Amino acid sequence: MPQLSPVTPRVAIYARQSVDEDQGIAQQVEDxxxxxLRRGWHVAGEFQDNDTSASKERGPKTAWAAMLKAFDRGELDTIVVTETSRITRSLIDVLDIRPPRRDVRVVVIREGxxxxxxxxxxxxxxxxAEREVRIKTERAARYAVGRRIAGHPTPGKPPHGYNWVPSIERDDxxxxxxxxHGEADDVRRIFLEFLAGAPLAQIARDLNSEGRRTRQGxxxxATTVRRLLLNPLYAALLPPAQPSGQFDASSIDLETCTPxxxxxxxxxxxxxxxxxRLIGVLPSHSGTxxxxxxxxxxxxxxCSRPVRSARGETHPTARQDGSSAESHRYHAYRCPQGHFMRNGDIIDRYVSEVCIARLSAHDAFDLIGAGSGEVDVATLNSQREALKARxxxxxxxxxxxLMADTEADESLTEIMSALAELDDQITRAVQRSPLVELSVVDDVEAWWNDATLARRRLLVGELMTVRIKPVGHGKRVTTIERAAESVTLEWNRG
Incomplete structure (x- = not known):
């Protein structure tokens, strides 16, 4: 390695940009x-801040901070950048690298x-540059107010279910x-299953088992599902601005949202x-x-205790030739008190076939109708709007x-109480029984086969109580007929 002259600058190449695009950073570094190389200097290090604003304070974890520490350790004495705006748009940062605090040599290529x-x-x-940033900030603030009044979201990554529309592709x-549409199906499904009673963790498990993934892959x-269910954007409601990095969907008052x-x-x-259903409940309360x-x-x-899932294992007898048959593991249900452990597949098949048969019967509509309430949600919403106008x-x-404060407080308290009651009525109306969905289904068997595990479990719980009997040690139940003899179904409806 050639020896450097004592006067040869030890250079730090610094590249920065405000948007996350590798190409722009790479071009700066190459220049x-x-x-x-043209000057014959030595590169002591390269420091890159991608997606980092130069008009805001750069924190201790940025490449800028690391570069200043390297200078303080005596590892470099010169910074090379392509343009002044790459290094900073704030005089405070310049004073951080120039005397009396530090005496860093700065070389700006394009501005000489x-x-x-x-x-x-x-x-x-x-x-x-600092003045330009201040003017742009004031202009952006005025624009943001107009944009929010018009109901347009801020630039950035949209939530799961939406794509951002570039300015050149926007409508009038x-x-x-x-x-x-693919992601929107996930969103609708999450809302429907949660409002039908499915636990958050069960919704997440079903999505994962089908290979569905979030926007980030x-x-x-359960926490992801919870955040989605709280987000007003899915109902086309624009929430008020919150401090950067402190977004909390649960603290948003829907009445302050803009259409x-x-x-x-x-x-x-x-x-x-x-x-x-979610606000006021601990985020970790996601169900099983x-x-x-x-x-x-x-x-x-x-003993009437809820059964638990287990993994059973077969123990086949030895063959006549002395060799041992291969054992197999299987899905099982067991009583927590030890009254039985039975193969679960045949029981699941039996209960599924009974549900399909019952919901396909000619009188199933009466059964479905028993689980639905006739509530006019549109009327409830109209009443809400009238109260808000008042x-x-x-x-x-x-x-x-024209009105005293005390009189206004009494009226506003009355209105808030009425709004809360209406919200409760709307919630009860929307939290439909899983039976209601079947009122428009022609092929119950196809619906059952396509339904998520959460939806099937909700339906079984709505229709019946399943009681599993012991069958005796060593006895195997392998047919639907034997399963029917060893399982009691107590109907909750019909």
């Missing part, structure tokens, strides 16, 4: 390398700046969100119902994810001095 000769031009350009209304978790200028994926009443149809649902016929009128009267 700096070419300049350093070298602070070894004079740093006046560097400081002038940074001051101009300037719509920013476009429904991603990750598996679903969004995009297509909703779920109805407002579905959002109200899901939030009503089950892997089998009857685990935790069926009960022991002897609340706005009271606020106007107070502002104009």
């Amino acid at each position: 700096c390398r070419s300049e350093v 700046i070298d602070t070894e000769r004079d740093d006046f031009m560097l400081k002038q350009l940074v001051l101009l 209304a300037g719509t920013r969100y476009r429904v991603n 990750s598996t679903w978790h 969004g200028a995009w297509e909703p994926i779920v109805k407002r009443e579905q959002l109200i119902a899901s939030r009503g 994810a089950r892997k089998w149809l009857l685990s935790g649902l069926a009960v022991c016929a002897v 609340r706005r009128s009271i606020a106007s009267f107070v502002a104009r001095g």
